[in-house]
Amino acid sequence: MNKWKSQSFKMLLAAGLAFSAVLPSIPLSKAFAAEVSIRGEITKAEKKMPKVQVIATGGTLAGKSTDETSFTTYKAGTLLIEDMVKSLPNKDKIAEVSTYQFGNSGSSAYTIQQLYELSLKVDEALKTQDGVVVTSGTDTMEEIAYFLDLTVRSPKPVVVTGSMRPWTVIGTDAPANLYNAIKLAASGKTKYFGTVLMLNDEFHAAREVTKNNSYRTDTFVTPEVGALGYIDENNIRVYRAPFRALKPASEWSTPFDLSKITKNDLAKVEIAYSYQDAGPGAISGFVANGAKGIVTAGTGAGGISKAMSEERAKAIEQGVIFVMTTRTGSGSNYSSGKGIIAGDNLNAAHARIMLLLSLSFSKDFATIQDWFTTYGYGQIEIPEK
Structure with a gap:
């Protein structure tokens, strides 16, 4: 009986919509529209996926190993971010992802003047994107992240990520870190947090995080006060917030607006x-x-x-x-x-x-x-x- 009612309703709905198309001046009755809404036969357009741009600077994440088991022998900054993002499974379920190749070097190779350009690029991207992921080598990642934290003007999520193992080695942490960084940026949960650093399923405040081991995948820690939160598949948990997240929006930005100075002023x-x-x-x-x-x-x-x-x-x-x-x-x-x-x-x-x-x-x-x-x-x- 229920199946028959459902089929009849669908037929009635189709007829009504067709009739409305021919005579657009004759609306569906309120009762009919309500019934349609209740039954869920007409649904709203799907919510647009958040837009996240991945801005790549290279590092181990973009590294190509000598062979599949060369955990520490590799050439950093080799692979292109466009190709790496394309290879990520299920990314279309979390965000509309675009890429930009800012550079392809180890983190230590970048000058402060180049970080100036990187920060401006992040702000430019955030004019149209809901969040930005910056990939970086881990050696000076905490400094790059803190520079962005102090200079990016937009309060939208900025997530810095990388890896301790190159993309092409067995057991690499690179794809998981990149995927989770995109997920975190797309979630919007770190809006007004400034720049956060995300590796090993954890995210940390850029001001406090530091690298404390040369090889281990859990190298990034925040001494004494701990991580901001964790990513466990679909669960993104935030357990504390940086101090700037608690400031009024009018007081959130730092005085360090790079558009007011030139690279020569650094x-x-x-x-x-x-x-x-x-x-x-x-x-x-x-x-x-x-x-x-x-x-x-x-x-x-x-x-x-x-x-x-x-x-x-x-x-x-x-x-x-x-x-x-x-x-x-x-x-x-x-x-x-x-x-x-x-x-x-x-x-x-x-x-x-x-x-x-x-x-x-x-x-x-x-x-x-x-x-x-x-x-x-x-x-x-x-x-x-």
Whole structure:
């Protein structure tokens, strides 16, 4: 009986639609339209798939191994992103994916000036895309991700990914990382998070994540505070948010709008590593070579040797700005003074990116120190209720 009713309804529907096509001025009755809606015989057009562009820079993910079992012997930045994306199964179920080949090199090969161009390209893509995935080598991925985090103007999702094994070796993590990065960007769950880094089914805040192993696939970690969330097939779970995600939309963007400066305005900033009886040569050499800022990776809570400290004082008199960080891999630094800014819990590599951008937009110490406090330290402020 039910089958007969269904068939009859379909016949009636077809007749009604045909009649409406001939006489468009005669609408279907409200009751008939409601019945159609209830039964689901007429459905709304399917929701458009989110648009995600993959911007490729190369790295191990695009690597071609010597053979199928050459886990560490390969040529990075060989394969094209268009071909890699085409080979991904079921991508049409998660997003409308396009590609752009920005470059095809290891991450260490890129200059800060090229990162300037990459950031502008990401913002350009986000004018028409719902999210962007940037593929990168892992060696300096955390620095590339943090540069994008501080400079991309759009709040739409930006996901940086790569792999620890080349695309062509058995057991590679490359296709899974690329697929999950696209899925994460398409989900929209990291909108207003800034740039996040996604590998090994985990995603991390660009400001805090670091690479802690030269070969393992779980190399990226966020010391002390942990990952933002996880991707387990169709389950994307977000367990915490970066501090900027909690800011009002009007205060979300950083001061570092690259469209306001040129590549030639980007400041030169270096890192000086301290150790037992470290000499002054690193600092004096960097200053002589034109460094406007220096980050010190100090022992313990950020201490440096006597010789380095004396050379730092000379450099400060010449207008060089210093940021103190610890070489321990985690923990905070609260020391500041004339010409010296506390790095808080930024590692040396991240602090360098923050100082480099700050010096590219201002030479005023107080302004730069305020930017570190506001945008660098990542503190969450809970408003009073």
